[in-house]
Amino acid sequence: MQLYNTLTRKKEVLTPVRPGHVNMYVCGITAYDYCHIGHARSALVFDVLVRHLRASGLEVTFVRNFTDVDDKIIRRANQEGRDWKDVAETYIAAFHEDMDALGVIRADKEPRATEYIREMQDICTTLINEGKAYATPSGDVYFRVRSYPPYGKLSGRSLDELMAGARVAPGEEKEDPLDFALWKAAKPGEPWWESPWGKGRPGWHIECSAMSKPYLPLDIHGGGQDLVFPHHENEIAQTEASCGCELARLWVHNGFVQVNSEKMSKSLGNFKTIRDILESYLPETLRFFLLGKQYRSPIDFTPEIMDESEKALNRVYECLREARKGLERASWKKTPLPQDIVKEWQELGPAFHAALDDDLNTAQALGHIFSQVRIANRLLEDKALRAAEGSREILEDLLRRAADWTARLGMFGQDPQTFLIAQRDRRARRAQLDIPAVEALLQRRLDARAARDFAASDQLRDELAALGVAVRDTPEGQVWDLI
Numbered sequence: 371m372q373l374y375n376t377l378t379r380k381k382e383v384l385t386p387v388r389p390g391h392v393n394m395y396v397c398g399i400t401a402y403d404y405c406h407i408g409h410a411r412s413a414l415v416f417d418v419l420v421r422h423l424r425a426s427g428l429e430v431t432f433v434r435n436f437t438d439v440d441d442k443i444i445r446r447a448n449q450e451g452r453d454w455k456d457v458a459e460t461y462i463a464a465f466h467e468d469m470d471a472l473g474v475i476r477a478d479k480e481p482r483a484t485e486y487i488r489e490m491q492d493i494c495t496t497l498i499n500e501g502k503a504y505a506t507p508s509g510d511v512y513f514r515v516r517s518y519p520p521y522g523k524l525s526g527r528s529l530d531e532l533m534a535g536a537r538v539a540p541g542e543e544k545e546d547p548l549d550f551a552l553w554k555a556a557k558p559g560e561p562w563w564e565s566p567w568g569k570g571r572p573g574w575h576i577e578c579s580a581m582s583k584p585y586l587p588l589d590i591h592g593g594g595q596d597l598v599f600p601h602h603e604n605e606i607a608q609t610e611a612s613c614g615c616e617l618a619r620l621w622v623h624n625g626f627v628q629v630n631s632e633k634m635s636k637s638l639g640n641f642k643t644i645r646d647i648l649e650s651y652l653p654e655t656l657r658f659f660l661l662g663k664q665y666r667s668p669i670d671f672t673p674e675i676m677d678e679s680e681k682a683l684n685r686v687y688e689c690l691r692e693a694r695k696g697l698e699r700a701s702w703k704k705t706p707l708p709q710d711i712v713k714e715w716q717e718l719g720p721a722f723h724a725a726l727d728d729d730l731n732t733a734q735a736l737g738h739i740f741s742q743v744r745i746a747n748r749l750l751e752d753k754a755l756r757a758a759e760g761s762r763e764i765l766e767d768l769l770r771r772a773a774d775w776t777a778r779l780g781m782f783g784q785d786p787q788t789f790l791i792a793q794r795d796r797r798a799r800r801a802q803l804d805i806p807a808v809e810a811l812l813q814r815r816l817d818a819r820a821a822r823d824f825a826a827s828d829q830l831r832d833e834l835a836a837l838g839v840a841v842r843d844t845p846e847g848q849v850w851d852l853i
């Protein structure tokens with residue numbers, strides 16, 4: 371598999387340090403608020419990467435941390451008059467709830483910053499002893515950026531460029547504006563731990579250097595694009611300067627999510643939490659939308675695109691439902707299928723895997739799925755083709771391939787009929803349909819038909835239509851949908 375490496379700015383073949391085993395570390399959330407759609411994208415990108423690697427026969431140790439002590443957590447705790455630990459616990463639990471709903475596989479290890487205080491202090495001590503960091507009289511510890519010449523290699527920034535933007539804030543005792551904090555002396559009212567430099571707490575970046583240390587060198591280090599600088603740049607400096615070894619081989623960063631073509635921010639009021647979105651759409655619709663673009667491209671969230679995603683997703687499930695029904699037919703004829711159909715079908719299976727192997731191109735992989743759905747629909751809809759023995763083979767293959775899509779993408783794995791009804795109910799909810807009223811009318815119509823009172827049944831159909839509901843009678847009974 372090839373992945374785009376932010377460090378070298380090109381696609382590179384993933385060659386695990388230990389053959390057959392991938393160590394992957396992804397920066398997790400700072401637990402001070404509910405996760406938004408940007409968090410969902412990052413989680414889904416790395417979820418699909420882990421799934422794809424495992425389905426391709428590799429073992430993966432997947433580590434994703436939680437930042438459970440930080441300025442934002444402390445601020446929120448103070449605003450709400452709560453304990454900071456309580457705030458962190460609340461939002462870690464909320465993270466698990468949201469990610470479980472989205473079908474994101476849990477990381478194998480979920481270290482928390484506060485469990486690694488000792489290890490962080492050890493890194494600081496090593497760096498101080500080697501002259502690469504220093505403690506200030508007030509008890510802060512800074513990394514001496516100029517002691518690490520490759521600094522800037524990940525983000526592609528030179529020290530001169532960085533100097534232009536660097537500032538020393540009032541009260542900071544930095545030797546050089548470029549230096550960054552490894553350890554911060556505790557201010558009144560803040561959580562603190564004893565340290566060789568007095569009571570204090572860790573800086574943000576040092577956490578990940580401590581939590582990733584047991585897995586070095588990482589085969590893949592991931593996170594959102596916003597983490598490239600300074601967070602990941604600083605992680606590299608801390609780890610590589612303190613242990614002399616490489617932190618990570620491949621640096622994988624996912625792109626941003628915009629909302630209605632604007633950057634998402636609390637001040638613009640367009641902040642979309644996962645919870646908000648799941649009020650209106652099924653989790654798989656959000657997953658489908660977010661995987662609809664290659665992970666490095668920006669993606670734009672709009673209600674229209676979500677509606678389109680829902681329709682596209684339904685097309686796959688409808689095809690799987692019809693394929694299952696089609697396969698229940700007893701007799702097949704020896705008529706041959708046109709060669710072009712067979713050939714295209716055979717090529718699309720490997721093409722799906724090749725798309726994922728090419729820098730996890732989920733957009734292209736989904737395109738190949740839709741090509742397969744088109745072929746299957748053609749076989750199911752064409753009377754002559756439908757009976758052919760070759761069609762049975764393709765439809766059986768479709769169901770096997772769908773299981774592989776589920777393994778790799780985390781989609782298309784639900785019972786089609788149950789899923790399609792759940793989708794309809796979400797649409798009904800968005801349309802603010804009065805479901806109890808609809809159900810009452812549907813029941814009355816069933817009763818009328820059972821009593822062979824077709825005039826009443828027709829009138830009830832009209833009443834349902836007035837509410838925006840279409841009803842159909844099928845061999846499986848009465849079914850309804852939004853008009």
Ligand SMILES: [Zn+2]
Pocket residue numbers: 396397398578601605
């Ligand atoms: Zn990190």
